[in-house]
Amino acid sequence: MAELTSTKLNAESHLLLDQPLLRMPYELSRRNFKNAQRVIEHSSTALTSSLTATTKSASKTAAPNATLDSLDSMISKMQGLKRKLEGLHEEEQRIHRSAKARLRHLQDLYEVQSLVDVKYDEWSRTRLSRLLVDYLLREGYSESAAHLAQSKGIAELVDVDAFVACHKVERSLREGMNTGLALEWCKEHSKELKKGSSMLEFELRLQQYIELVRQGHEAGMSGMDGMDTEDGMNGVSVGGGGETKLVEARAHAKKYLSTSGDFELLGRAAGLLAYRPWDEVEPYASLYSPARWTHLATLFLSTHHTLYSLPPRPLLHIALSAGLSALKTPACHSAYTSSSANASSSSTTVCPICSTELNELARNVPYAHHTKSIVENDPVVLPNGRIYGSERLRVYNEKVGTEKGWIRDPISGVVGEKWRDNEVRKVYVM
Amino acid sequence: MDDLREQVELFESSANLATSISQVQKAIDLLTAARAKIAADAKTAPLTLAKLQDPFKKTLDAAQKDLKPIYAGLNKYGKALDRKFKDKPLPSAENDALSSHPSLINRAIAMHLLREGQFGVASTFVEEANRHPPHPEPTLNTPNPYLRESWEKDLAEGTFNSEKLQQQFAQMYHILHQLRIERNLKPAIQWARERSDILEARGSNLEFELCRLQFVCLFVGHGQPDDIMNEEENASGPLHAWKYARRIFGDFQNRYARDIQQLMGAMAYWENVEDSPYQRYFYNDSAWEEVAQSFNREFCSLLGLSADSPLFIAATAGAIALPYLLKLQTIMKEKRTEWTTQHELPVEIPLPSQYHFHSIFVCPVSKEQTTDTNPPMMMPCGHVIAQESLDKLSKGARFKCPYCPTESHPRDARKVVL
Numbered sequence: 126m127a128e129l130t131s132t133k134l135n136a137e138s139h140l141l142l143d144q145p146l147l148r149m150p151y152e153l154s155r156r157n158f159k160n161a162q163r164v165i166e167h168s169s170t171a172l173t174s175s176l177t178a179t180t181k182s183a184s185k186t187a188a189p190n191a192t193l194d195s196l197d198s199m200i201s202k203m204q205g206l207k208r209k210l211e212g213l214h215e216e217e218q219r220i221h222r223s224a225k226a227r228l229r230h231l232q233d234l235y236e237v238q239s240l241v242d243v244k245y246d247e248w249s250r251t252r253l254s255r256l257l258v259d260y261l262l263r264e265g266y267s268e269s270a271a272h273l274a275q276s277k278g279i280a281e282l283v284d285v286d287a288f289v290a291c292h293k294v295e296r297s298l299r300e301g302m303n304t305g306l307a308l309e310w311c312k313e314h315s316k317e318l319k320k321g322s323s324m325l326e327f328e329l330r331l332q333q334y335i336e337l338v339r340q341g342h343e344a345g346m347s348g349m350d351g352m353d354t355e356d357g358m359n360g361v362s363v364g365g366g367g368e369t370k371l372v373e374a375r376a377h378a379k380k381y382l383s384t385s386g387d388f389e390l391l392g393r394a395a396g397l398l399a400y401r402p403w404d405e406v407e408p409y410a411s412l413y414s415p416a417r418w419t420h421l422a423t424l425f426l427s428t429h430h431t432l433y434s435l436p437p438r439p440l441l442h443i444a445l446s447a448g449l450s451a452l453k454t455p456a457c458h459s460a461y462t463s464s465s466a467n468a469s470s471s472s473t474t475v476c477p478i479c480s481t482e483l484n485e486l487a488r489n490v491p492y493a494h495h496t497k498s499i500v501e502n503d504p505v506v507l508p509n510g511r512i513y514g515s516e517r518l519r520v521y522n523e524k525v526g527t528e529k530g531w532i533r534d535p536i537s538g539v540v541g542e543k544w545r546d547n548e549v550r551k552v553y554v555m
Numbered sequence: 556m557d558d559l560r561e562q563v564e565l566f567e568s569s570a571n572l573a574t575s576i577s578q579v580q581k582a583i584d585l586l587t588a589a590r591a592k593i594a595a596d597a598k599t600a601p602l603t604l605a606k607l608q609d610p611f612k613k614t615l616d617a618a619q620k621d622l623k624p625i626y627a628g629l630n631k632y633g634k635a636l637d638r639k640f641k642d643k644p645l646p647s648a649e650n651d652a653l654s655s656h657p658s659l660i661n662r663a664i665a666m667h668l669l670r671e672g673q674f675g676v677a678s679t680f681v682e683e684a685n686r687h688p689p690h691p692e693p694t695l696n697t698p699n700p701y702l703r704e705s706w707e708k709d710l711a712e713g714t715f716n717s718e719k720l721q722q723q724f725a726q727m728y729h730i731l732h733q734l735r736i737e738r739n740l741k742p743a744i745q746w747a748r749e750r751s752d753i754l755e756a757r758g759s760n761l762e763f764e765l766c767r768l769q770f771v772c773l774f775v776g777h778g779q780p781d782d783i784m785n786e787e788e789n790a791s792g793p794l795h796a797w798k799y800a801r802r803i804f805g806d807f808q809n810r811y812a813r814d815i816q817q818l819m820g821a822m823a824y825w826e827n828v829e830d831s832p833y834q835r836y837f838y839n840d841s842a843w844e845e846v847a848q849s850f851n852r853e854f855c856s857l858l859g860l861s862a863d864s865p866l867f868i869a870a871t872a873g874a875i876a877l878p879y880l881l882k883l884q885t886i887m888k889e890k891r892t893e894w895t896t897q898h899e900l901p902v903e904i905p906l907p908s909q910y911h912f913h914s915i916f917v918c919p920v921s922k923e924q925t926t927d928t929n930p931p932m933m934m935p936c937g938h939v940i941a942q943e944s945l946d947k948l949s950k951g952a953r954f955k956c957p958y959c960p961t962e963s964h965p966r967d968a969r970k971v972v973l
Contacts, residue, residue, distance in 0.1 A: 135878075140640075140643060142877065144640045147639075151636055155629055169616075176604070184604075189593065189594075189597035192600050196586060214572040214576060217571055225563050228559055250867060273680075438651040444877070445870055447874075448876060452868070452872050454912075454913045466913045473912075476912035476913055480860050486656055486659045491899050497915075498916050500914045500973065512973050525756070539755065552933055
């Protein structure tokens with residue numbers, strides 16, 4: 126059987142919440158490395174071939190100015206490459222610094238042996254700040270997150286920038302109803318997305334198709350061919366009348382959607398050409414529905430989080446859910462004031478679950494399992510049925526100055542009933 | 556842990572883009588040198604360029620090759636991370652019971668920030684959260700959070716008045732600062748005096764402790780004189796303290812007669828209190844911290860809040876509990892069993908005793924915790940069992956206590972509150 130109370134700290138198993146802390150800088154340095162690799166490869170091929178070309182033309186025609194010009198452009202290209210690399214190098218150093226700070230932070234935990242050590246308290250406070258910043262970032266409260274990180278001095282332990290970038294894309298989908306940023310993101314991460322066989326890009330392209338068809342129908346309806354519309358999609362020309370839009374939509378589908386192999390979906394997509402947005406015929410109506418943008422935003426978030434090894438829900442929720450249950454007792458939502466932890470007497474502290482902050486949150490979580498009673502030493506019962514540790518009762522009555530030979534109940538206080546002290550009985554809790 | 560650190564140090568010292576950048580610089584130098592030569596003498600162009608080809612290509616290749624250590628390092632680092640977290644999966648959405656109540660969480664966070672004294676962050680947050688209200692997401696216990704949104708929002712907004720709470724906590728921090736840093740008792744004493752009746756009913760002796768500390772300060776001679784004492788400005792040290800005592804301690808006579816007697820007794824030793832039996836009252840460095848803590852606790856309790864941040868305690872308890880819950884999940888998955896008690900966790904979580912707040916009563920007969928519907932009952936012999944156990948044992952007639960020879964009737968058993 127597990128010990129009732131244990132104060133030993135097992136750092137190794139205590140790190141369950143901290144995997145993203147180390148994963149994020151790792152994923153970021155990989156991304157950074159790939160960018161560096163791409164720019165070097167790209168410029169190398171371009172520059173070697175342009176040097177070959179220059180050499181060739183220099184040996185054929187002796188136009189020194191042309192040679193010098195092309196050399197100059199090569200030099201400036203090289204300098205551009207160097208600038209880019211230096212930028213990436215700076216980023217790389219920043220990531221490494223933060224990775225090191227995070228490792229040091231986790232190492233601190235290994236140095237603490239006991240859960241009741243003050244050092245553990247301190248460490249746990251830092252962790253809570255981290256979890257709070259993580260939560261704020263996920264919910265899109267980036268200003269608050271940056272502010273908190275800065276005031277706690279934990280900027281190296283949290284990933285404000287990465288989340289700000291992520292939320293920019295998410296908002297462009299959810300609120301802006303625009304696929305541009307998201308498609309750009311897909312292009313940047315195309316390799317990993319392919320590896321994870323993600324549906325994100327397909328869904329985005331499908332949305333573009335839906336929007337084209339919608340515009341086609343709408344333009345056809347109003348009969349205003351050539352009406353200018355703006356949708357900000359990349360790779361798709363804007364303008365044209367109803368019929369041209371539908372033609373464009375078909376071309377778009379052929380280019381981006383037909384390779385998916387999902388014929389059922391393709392059939393439904395083709396059906397859109399016949400059913401207009403206001404026809405309200407399923408399954409086409411749900412494709413036209415604006416709720417699809419919310420779906421896309423959610424899909425983007427989950428794709429992003431999987432790619433960067435981030436858990437699907439905020440870590441704060443995970444920690445709190447477990448904590449609320451571990452601390453909750455049947456007394457926390459009881460109709461009767463508990464004798465052992467309440468706000469009405471200074472002989473006890475308020476239980477965190479009973480405190481205003483968490484009480485309603487904890488209402489739906491299960492309470493902790495106990496196999497043994499936990500009561501104060503030497504419990505006694507008052508005539509009103511309340512049980513107290515006899516020492517606490519004595520100290521309380523001394524403090525409020527109850528007359529000798531009498532006892533008051535700490536909950537009802539000095540205005541409540543009092544009893545002769547021989548009415549207080551011993552009680553046996555096994 | 557060490558392998559990870561070594562790897563990061565390797566990244567910092569050598570496996571980074573610095574070498575590639577220097578190769579690129581070398582290539583630039585080659586190009587500039589060639590350009591200078593051609594500009595000086597145009598005829599050398601074909602030859603110079605032909606000579607340039609090879610070294611230029613080589614430096615660029617080297618720049619690419621210098622990326623290899625980074626690549627290898629990243630791979631190694633990734634593998635070390637995998638090893639580190641092999642048996643520590645990312646917590647899944649199943650462990651999350653709170654996504655359906657985002658406005659309650661936001662309120663808890665705002666209150667946490669305020670009570671930590673992070674007023675700036677708190678106001679940024681409250682403003683930002685009002686601008687972008689959160690989206691609830693379904694959880695196991697609340698599959699459709701949108702249905703209940705309205706009451707929850709009312710609750711979150713109705714009881715949460717951030718400005719008022721901020722004012723209160725600002726006052727608390729002001730008083731604590733005065734106590735801890737400035738060693739000034741006046742604001743605290745004033746606060747306590749305004750709430751004298753409530754504090755007294757709670758059995759708190761905060762006011763007296765503050766006054767006693769003030770007395771001690773005056774006695775040893777580094778206390779600020781009270782406003783009203785201005786007329787007696789010349790009074791110093793023990794005399795000053797004595798005057799203070801005569802004026803203030805009268806109200807405390809009944810409750811703290813003994814403590815006051817002790818303080819008065821110390822007056823006899825006013826010349827050498829350091830060597831007297833009363834020394835511990837007067838030279839006690841922790842007294843200030845104790846008073847500050849007890850003030851903090853009383854202040855929060857009067858607001859119905861716990862003294863330490865509940866968010867902190869719950870998150871810490873959660874981190875301690877997670878390994879047990881995760882193990883439980885694995886076992887349940889393996890055995891394909893369901894968790895049968897929806898209201899109670901199926902596993903005991905050993906928390907340090909400072910995380911126990913309420914008394915717990917587990918019925919020794921049924922091994923279940925008592926609740927409002929199944930309360931603890933005390934039999935005339937003083938033993939306690941749960942109501943349901945009592946009903947089962949007695950079947951409404953006289954029965955023997957399971958723990959002693961006494962017999963009693965169930966109607967003689969009384970409900971008790973722990």
